[in-house]
Amino acid sequence: MAKCNTxxxxxxxxxxxxxxGRVVARYPSVFLILPLLVAAALGSGFMYLDEESKxxxxxxxxCKRTSEAGEEDCIGVDDMFIMIACWQKTKxxxxxxxxxAETYKEAAVSITITTLTDVMSFYIGxxxxxRSVQSFCMYTSTAIxxxxxxxxxxxxxxxxxxxxxxxxxxxWLTCMKVPEVDSVDAPGNVCCVGxxxxxxxxxxxxxxxxxxxxxxxxxxxxxxxxxxxVCLIYFGYLAVGIYGCLxxxxxxxxxxxxxxxxxxxxxxxxEDRFFSSYGPNVMLVVxxxxxxxxxxDARKNLDLCLENFQSLSMASKDSEISPISWLTAYIKxxxxxxxxxxxxxxxxxxxxxxxxxxxxxxxxxxTNNKILASRMFIQTVNIRTAVDEKNMLNAFRETAExxxxxxxxxxxxxxxxxxxxxxxxxxxxxxxxxxxVVTTCxxxxxxxxxxxxxxxxxxxxxAIASIIVGVTGFMALWDVSLDSVSMINLVICIGFSVDFSAxxxxxxxxxxxxxxxxxxxxxxxxLGYPIIQGAASTIAGVVVLAAAKSxxxxxxxxxxxLVIVFGxxxxxxxxxxxxxxxxxxxxxxxxxxxxxxISRYSNTNLGTKxx
Numbered sequence: 319m320a321k322c323n324t325x326x327x328x329x330x331x332x333x334x335x336x337x338x339g340r341v342v343a344r345y346p347s348v349f350l351i352l353p354l355l356v357a358a359a360l361g362s363g364f365m366y367l368d369e370e371s372k373x374x375x376x377x378x379x380x381c382k383r384t385s386e387a388g389e390e391d392c393i394g395v396d397d398m399f400i401m402i403a404c405w406q407k408t409k410x411x412x413x414x415x416x417x418x419a420e421t422y423k424e425a426a427v428s429i430t431i432t433t434l435t436d437v438m439s440f441y442i443g444x445x446x447x448x449r450s451v452q453s454f455c456m457y458t459s460t461a462i463x464x465x466x467x468x469x470x471x472x473x474x475x476x477x478x479x480x481x482x483x484x485x486x487x488x489x490w491l492t493c494m495k496v497p498e499v500d501s502v503d504a505p506g507n508v509c510c511v512g513x514x515x516x517x518x519x520x521x522x523x524x525x526x527x528x529x530x531x532x533x534x535x536x537x538x539x540x541x542x543x544x545x546x547x548v549c550l551i552y553f554g555y556l557a558v559g560i561y562g563c564l565x566x567x568x569x570x571x572x573x574x575x576x577x578x579x580x581x582x583x584x585x586x587x588x589e590d591r592f593f594s595s596y597g598p599n600v601m602l603v604v605x606x607x608x609x610x611x612x613x614x615d616a617r618k619n620l621d622l623c624l625e626n627f628q629s630l631s632m633a634s635k636d637s638e639i640s641p642i643s644w645l646t647a648y649i650k651x652x653x654x655x656x657x658x659x660x661x662x663x664x665x666x667x668x669x670x671x672x673x674x675x676x677x678x679x680x681x682x683x684x685t686n687n688k689i690l691a692s693r694m695f696i697q698t699v700n701i702r703t704a705v706d707e708k709n710m711l712n713a714f715r716e717t718a719e720x721x722x723x724x725x726x727x728x729x730x731x732x733x734x735x736x737x738x739x740x741x742x743x744x745x746x747x748x749x750x751x752x753x754x755v756v757t758t759c760x761x762x763x764x765x766x767x768x769x770x771x772x773x774x775x776x777x778x779x780x781a782i783a784s785i786i787v788g789v790t791g792f793m794a795l796w797d798v799s800l801d802s803v804s805m806i807n808l809v810i811c812i813g814f815s816v817d818f819s820a821x822x823x824x825x826x827x828x829x830x831x832x833x834x835x836x837x838x839x840x841x842x843x844x845l846g847y848p849i850i851q852g853a854a855s856t857i858a859g860v861v862v863l864a865a866a867k868s869x870x871x872x873x874x875x876x877x878x879x880l881v882i883v884f885g886x887x888x889x890x891x892x893x894x895x896x897x898x899x900x901x902x903x904x905x906x907x908x909x910x911x912x913x914x915x916i917s918r919y920s921n922t923n924l925g926t927k928x929x
Contacts, residue, residue, distance in 0.1 A: 414482055436462050569704020597700065600732055761778070815881065
């Protein structure tokens with residue numbers, strides 16, 4: 319019976335990348351110059367935009383620009399570390415084309431998985447209704463795509479040229495011929511090296527950190543008592559993360575949008591201290607230009623509408639803080655001055671004088687003897703948290719909708735300048751969950767296609783969920799609320815959470831070792847150090863933001879630090895240990911009637927037939 323697993327997809331893709339690596343090695347100058355020309359051509363297009371277009375195309379928040387730079391830098395550098403690690407595992411004496419082909423076979427599929435998942439996670443972020451998040455996702459996903467293209471073209475060409483330098487035993491800086499040293503222990507100038515390699519394996523000499531992972535860390539991690547300890551630590555991590563998720567608060571404190579020390583922060587602190595019992599003074603705008611204010615029946619329906627607003631639990635019941643209504647004041651004015659407010663002519667005749675004398679001129683748009691719109695105000699109370707603000711906004715909008723269904727419809731729009739912030743509270747939780755769920759499903763599909771074992775693909779998806787739970791929980795315990803700023807960073811979390819786990823999973827599945835412990839050791843030896851390099855370089859790039867005098871920058875640093883640390887720990891600790899409990903996480907090979915175990919590194923390149 320025919321059988322075809324995901325290796326049927328991964329294997330030809332790996333072979334295609336190997337052939338592409340040969341082309342890059344054969345024509346490195348082309349792949350050095352072409353990406354630069356493309357970048358220059360695309361960048362020059364910005365010069366032809368007018369100032370208005372440039373302003374509209376700028377990212378909305380400075381933090382977003384910083385986030386984009388950090389995201390692109392980490393992913394690009396991380397992929398380069400992976401490619402360098404695979405290059406160093408090739409045989410130095412082989413032809414450069416063969417070395418780069420082998421590098422692309424090993425590294426290209428791995429970085430393709432992470433690039434696809436990162437790009438898709440950010441494109442899915444376009445589903446959010448927040449324009450700032452949409453802009454961020456569009457900029458960053460496109461930048462990541464270009465980073466990937468530059469890695470497999472420009473950086474691959476750099477590796478090919480470096481390979482030619484090594485093969486010619488030339489100086490690393492001057493590219494002048496360096497005399498070969500017969501003895502490994504022979505003295506020489508440390509700067510005058512043409513490339514040192516291990517004569518037993520034929521590959522570059524292993525880095526000290528690679529040897530640490532191979533000889534010390536991985537044997538220690540695969541001990542039984544260490545695995546049990548790692549599982550207990552993981553359950554503790556998960557418990558704390560879940561507890562933190564339950565403590566997560568919604569909302570953005572407006573003072574956090576200003577730098578530390580700004581008078582804006584002091585203003586909001588004083589407002590909370592002295593006026594915390596009072597919420598926004600909500601504006602009720604009557605938008606129907608045909609509404610007959612002089613009609614007693616219409617006024618009764620308007621009064622009924624105001625009573626509905628006044629009956630809300632968050633509306634002030636204090637008689638001294640009654641709704642501010644120009645119409646109520648005008649009726650009293652008419653009664654005291656003998657104006658018949660039920661007569662349209664008299665109503666309109668005396669209205670301009672009343673508005674000018676009473677101070678309500680800003681509340682009525684009276685143009686060409688017609689009231690185009692008017693507004694009233696209702697004071698709210700006990701609005702202290704983001705949940706209160708969200709509930710107040712929803713209650714006012716529902717009441718306004720009911721006013722439009724009265725016998726004489728009253729078309730009312732509720733508004734306050736802070737509603738632009740309250741609006742996000744109504745949708746941010748749902749949108750965050752939606753983005754996480756959809757992106758995780760897409761990442762699972764990509765992993766199923768490119769990681770040659772479905773069960774290990776599920777483990778990558780599990781790692782994504784685990785990291786997101788941990789980041790969200792610890793972020794709440796670190797006094798970071800869920801708002802549009804942290805939502806942008808959680809989108810980054812979705813992208814980053816797959817990187818390290820996918821790299822180590824792919825290395826584990828494609829390892830030629832037989833036992834699960836040996837596979838874990840081999841995966842850590844190949845990619846343990848590149849993962850640490852990628853994590854350390856990213857943290858070094860954002861650590862300066864820890865001392866920033868802006869909540870936005872500090873939030874970005876906190877979430878990025880959590881993402882990178884938890885992602886790296888999953889990649890070099892949790893995932894390798896969990897894989898050792900699964901004896902089925904081997905590379906599945908596509909077969910029809912017979913099954914073969916194929917060794918890519920076998921000198922004979924022959925398969926051993928299974929019966």
